[in-house]
Amino acid sequence: MALKLLPGSVLVVAALVAPLSGQAQTASEAPYPPSTAIRSITWHWDTHATAAPGSDLWPVTWAPDGNIYVAWGDGGGFGGTNSDGRVAMGFARIEGPPESYVGVNVNGGKDPENAASFPETGKTGGMLCVGGVLYALLNLQDGEFPDVNAGLAWSTDLGATWTKAPWVFPKGVGSLKLARFLNFGQDHTGVPEHLAGFVYLYGMRQPADGEAGSDLYMARAPEDGLADRATYEFLGGLTADGDPIWTADVSRAEPIFTDPNGTNPGTVVHNPAIGRYILTAYHGGPSRLGLFDAPEPWGPWTTVAYYDDWGEMGPGGYGLTCSFPRKWMSADGLTMWCVFSVWGDGGKTGIAAHDHFNLVRATLALHD
Numbered sequence: 001m002a003l004k005l006l007p008g009s010v011l012v013v014a015a016l017v018a019p020l021s022g023q024a025q026t027a028s029e030a031p032y033p034p035s036t037a038i039r040s041i042t043w044h045w046d047t048h049a050t051a052a053p054g055s056d057l058w059p060v061t062w063a064p065d066g067n068i069y070v071a072w073g074d075g076g077g078f079g080g081t082n083s084d085g086r087v088a089m090g091f092a093r094i095e096g097p098p099e100s101y102v103g104v105n106v107n108g109g110k111d112p113e114n115a116a117s118f119p120e121t122g123k124t125g126g127m128l129c130v131g132g133v134l135y136a137l138l139n140l141q142d143g144e145f146p147d148v149n150a151g152l153a154w155s156t157d158l159g160a161t162w163t164k165a166p167w168v169f170p171k172g173v174g175s176l177k178l179a180r181f182l183n184f185g186q187d188h189t190g191v192p193e194h195l196a197g198f199v200y201l202y203g204m205r206q207p208a209d210g211e212a213g214s215d216l217y218m219a220r221a222p223e224d225g226l227a228d229r230a231t232y233e234f235l236g237g238l239t240a241d242g243d244p245i246w247t248a249d250v251s252r253a254e255p256i257f258t259d260p261n262g263t264n265p266g267t268v269v270h271n272p273a274i275g276r277y278i279l280t281a282y283h284g285g286p287s288r289l290g291l292f293d294a295p296e297p298w299g300p301w302t303t304v305a306y307y308d309d310w311g312e313m314g315p316g317g318y319g320l321t322c323s324f325p326r327k328w329m330s331a332d333g334l335t336m337w338c339v340f341s342v343w344g345d346g347g348k349t350g351i352a353a354h355d356h357f358n359l360v361r362a363t364l365a366l367h368d
Contacts, residue, residue, distance in 0.1 A: 031259040035293050035302040037276055039365045043338075045311065050356040051103060054082025055090075056341045057320055058357050059136075059180075059267075062327045063129040064187040068094040069106075069159060070339070071136060072357070073123045077109030082355070085110030088141070089118035091134075091159040098328050098337040098359060106159040117153075117162040124153075125265065125321050128181035130188035130199055130223050134159055137179050137201070143171055146206050150177035154227060167229040171206060176217055176234070176250050178203035179265035182277075182297050185326055188223065190272055199223055200297055202256075204265055212262040215255035216281070218298055220246065235298055244298060256298040259283050259290065267323045268297060273333025274366065278304075282319025286342035286353065287311065289319060304364075311351040317344010324362075334364045 055075025063069050070092050076085025077092050090108030094101050108116030126137040138151040149168040155161060169177040182200035184190045191198075198220040204213045218235040225231035233246040234253035247253070257266065259281065266281035276293040279301065283290055291304040308315070320341040328337040340358045347354030 029261060029308075030290070030303045030306040031261070032292060032301045032303045035304050036367060037274065037302075038293050038304045039367045041291060041305050042363045042365070043311070044361045044363065045351060047359075047361040048311075048351055048353075049359045050353065051359075052076070052078050052080065052357040054086070054355055055080065055109075055357065056343050056355050057123060057125055058323070058339050058341045059125050059127040059321055060094075060323045060325045060339050061127040061129045061134070061181070061183055062186045062325060063093075063134065063158060064132050065093075065158065066186075066327075068325050068327055069127060069129060069134055070094060070103075070357075071124045071127055072109075075109075075355075077105040077112070078103030078357070079105070080110030085112075087116040087119045089122040089124060090116060091136075091155075091162075093159065098361070101359075103357070107155075107162065114160045122153075126178075126180035126201070126267075128183060128188065128199060129186075130226075132156070132158075132187065135181070135199075135226055136162075137181065138164070139179075140168065147171050150179065150203075152226065165227055165229070169203075173206055173208050175206045176203055176253055177206060178219055180267055182268045182270070183323075183326055184270045185272070190270070195297070197223060199226055202266055202268060204263075214259055214262055216257040216263060216266050217253045218256045219253070238298075257281070257292070257301055261288075263290075264319060267321055269324050269326060270297075271324075271329060271333045271336070273329070273331065274364070278324060278336075280322040280324075282322070284319065285313075285315035285317045285344060286319050286347040287313040287315055287350070289322060309350075311353060313342065313350040313353065314346030314348075316346040317342065317354070334366070336362050336364070338362055 055072035057073045077090045087108035105112040121141040123139040124136040134155040140149045152165040153162045178201045180202040201219045207213045236245045236247040236252040261283040263281045279292040287309045289310040290306045292301040322340040324336040
């Protein structure tokens, strides 16, 4: 049976700290009903900090050495600029707490520990560390976006060197290309028993020219089988009891999330303290951000907040990534730090987050 997508028409109110007190979008535009677990999210914009001007994307994952590992595109990374140290894709580690972190360029960028593995082409919006190995889902930049092949790279030395898989998720209208990992705890620990043994991924089908995608899909692969394309399975629906149906046939994949306003690949993290999966997805430019939660990584989704003027930025440009690193979640799950990236004229207004590493603290309030 195909996944049942819940229509929604009621907006959960989410507060912004003054002076950024813009209102969220009207209730009819939120694609899912209000969360019954999370009452609101507050963004503490007085904590907003930026780094690495000219570098964007910034997916995150938590490695066994205790550090967060990140990637950027088209810039010099930490300490660099749009031109100084510029590479197509670089990798860095973030040491310490969010209030006083240190960013170190591991592969490429300004004064890196190791030469760039992707100096001219390549981008990633999804990273994961499992079994001490870093993985990155790649846009191979071998065509005019979105008509590009997608791939996978991995590093067995925490980002110093990288190996690319010999296979791709092929380009072409309707082709499903995986772009994000579901992140659990440090080095992929803390996976619930019924999900254990696998890595979970999200992606979208390539839209036709001039169209925007609105559906997210889900896949899985064994923890020790990510490098083997033959091990991948795709979520093709749910049983009558709500259990996932996995299939090796990518053509049978069914959407697990739909936003009629459009969506990017989205970013999902497990918040174990509150027992929810948190999905962030832009439905347009920098200011158009949606936050959703669910009891399982495939749903059913409910709306935490849905903005048209997040951070008092504008709609022009692109919302790229918005992640909550597990390392920086409080023990009760109510305080989270957001690493996000936006690009374009809209990102130059409001909090002025355009083309940077951006960090801001957020707090959740739960329903009784």
